[in-house]
Amino acid sequence: MIKSDLLKLINSTKTPTPQLLKLLNILEEKEYVVNKQWQRVQEESKQDEVSGDDTSTDDVISHIKDDTDTNPLADTNETLLSLRQRLLSKDKSILDDPKSTVRTNDYHESIQQDMFNELLDLALVLKSTTLNFSNALMGEDKDMISATSNQLSANADTMDRVGSNLNNYVSNKLGSKISLFWMIKIALVLFVVFVFILIIAKLLPSM
Structure with missing residues (x-):
């Protein structure tokens, strides 16, 4: 019209x-x-x-x-x-559907929420794994340190026993005789051995 x-x-x-x-x-x-x-x-x-x-x-x-x-x-x-x-x-285009923007936003929000949940779960798993590894490593180190300490204590006890036995032997067997005379005998024995080695060293080249 x-x-x-x-x-x-x-x-x-x-x-x-x-x-x-x-x-x-x-x-x-x-x-x-x-x-x-x-x-x-x-x-x-x-x-x-x-x-x-x-x-x-x-x-x-x-x-x-x-x-x-x-x-x-x-x-x-x-x-x-x-x-x-x-x-x-x-x-239909986006302009024809006014609800498409809302659906798109909801879709992206759901994706972001899923990603956030996955990252949170991954962080929790990493934290738990790190704590377990740290506890296991500390437990192994603790056991190793304890074993080393026990071994050192045993070695120290052994050395103490050996030292006390030597002291007892010296005091019981030799007493006060272990003095200058005993040291002179040891020196003479060493000198004789040294002279013998020199004689052999001179005779071997001539042969």
Whole structure:
């Protein structure tokens, strides 16, 4: 109705103004949009009937009215080319589904939550493994230190016994006789052995 009146007005004027031409283009675009949306709503209503969902006519009309009830002369955020591509596409775009952003955010949040839980579990496992390794290492070191300490104590006791036995032997067998005379005898024996070795060393080259 509005389009036909506008066409009559343009035909009646010899030189149509740019505003009239722009208004005509906008009306054609809006008519195209309404037709495509009506076709889509009909297809969705058929699918809903097959699946068992009921869509009322008032909801369909309000849906179309919300999409078309805009100022025809106002600038829109969506270009005509993108609008045509969106309407002619088989799949619904993100702009057609207002819940897609919420679903996308929920999906990413679930992924982040899963990653956080996995990292937390990994940190707990690493902590437990580190503590177990540290306890095992400290236990082995403790056992090794204890064994070494016991061995050193046993060696010290053995040395003490040997020292006490030597002292007892010297005091019981030799008494006060172990003095200068005994040391002179040892020195003479060593001197005789040394002279004997020198004689043998001189005789061997001549042979």
